[in-house]
Amino acid sequence: MTGLPAFRRFSYFFGLVAACLCVSACAESGAAAGLRLPAYQAECAACHIAYPPGLLGAKSWQHIMGDLSKHFGVDASLDVGSTKAISAWLVEHAGAGRRFNDTSPDNRITKSQWFVRQHDEVSASVFKRVAVGSASNCAACHKRAADGNFSEHEVRIPK
Ligand code: HEC
Numbered sequence: 455m456t457g458l459p460a461f462r463r464f465s466y467f468f469g470l471v472a473a474c475l476c477v478s479a480c481a482e483s484g485a486a487a488g489l490r491l492p493a494y495q496a497e498c499a500a501c502h503i504a505y506p507p508g509l510l511g512a513k514s515w516q517h518i519m520g521d522l523s524k525h526f527g528v529d530a531s532l533d534v535g536s537t538k539a540i541s542a543w544l545v546e547h548a549g550a551g552r553r554f555n556d557t558s559p560d561n562r563i564t565k566s567q568w569f570v571r572q573h574d575e576v577s578a579s580v581f582k583r584v585a586v587g588s589a590s591n592c593a594a595c596h597k598r599a600a601d602g603n604f605s606e607h608e609v610r611i612p613k
């Protein structure tokens with residue numbers, strides 16, 4: 455690197471930082487895997503983004519897929535085949551590690567400890583803004599949420 459002109463070194467450094475952030479944020483959210491099952495994209499992204507499977511533990515996904523007719527106040531039921539296929543895929547790509555040992559309250563990403571910690575600077579009133587609606591509406595603030603990108607560099611909180 456010593457041979458590079460100063461500006462090259464500079465951009466190389468920031469390129470690296472950006473790449474690392476993307477890798478950590480994307481790996482954390484299971485983002486890459488989040489976009490792969492066409493049935494998941496087709497059936498589970500009509501009302502909200504297709505939440506990356508790595509953001510919830512296997513038990514929470516099983517609970518959600520086992521009760522789709524009473525899905526957070528709406529009926530999201532599917533035929534048996536699609537339910538099984540999507541469920542198996544979500545469990546396979548579910549979040550692993552200690553933070554996912556316990557079932558998340560209400561089986562919500564937004565009520566899990568890590569989520570609350572990551573958003574401790576966002577007040578409840580901000581989540582209730584008309585342009586946001588609720589914490590579940592990731593895409594209101596994470597401009598690339600649909601691609602599974604939750605990097606802090608892509609966050610814009612709407613007024
Ligand atoms: C008919 C609309 C609809 C469909 C289809 C739908 N959902 Fe939902 N989903 C909702 C609503 C409404 C909420 C609650 C959002 C809120 O609290 O603001 C929700 C919330 C969720 C949450 C919790 C988000 C949080 O707050 O952490 C998960 C996970 C979820 N849905 C997964 C799925 C999966 C998996 C499918 C496909 C099998 C699916 N959804 C299909 C309407 C839908």
Ligand code: HEC
Pocket residue numbers: 479483509563564572573576580581586588589590591592593594595596604605606607609611
């Ligand atoms: C009201 C706006 C808002 C909503 C809605 C929101 N977030 Fe965030 N999110 C933020 C802010 C602000 C941060 C902190 C960025 C920082 O650290 O500077 C953040 C941070 C994160 C991080 C950590 C990013 C990093 O690089 O460390 C993840 C992961 C994340 N959010 C996921 C989600 C998911 C998943 C949803 C939806 C279920 C969601 N967020 C909904 C505003 C929001």
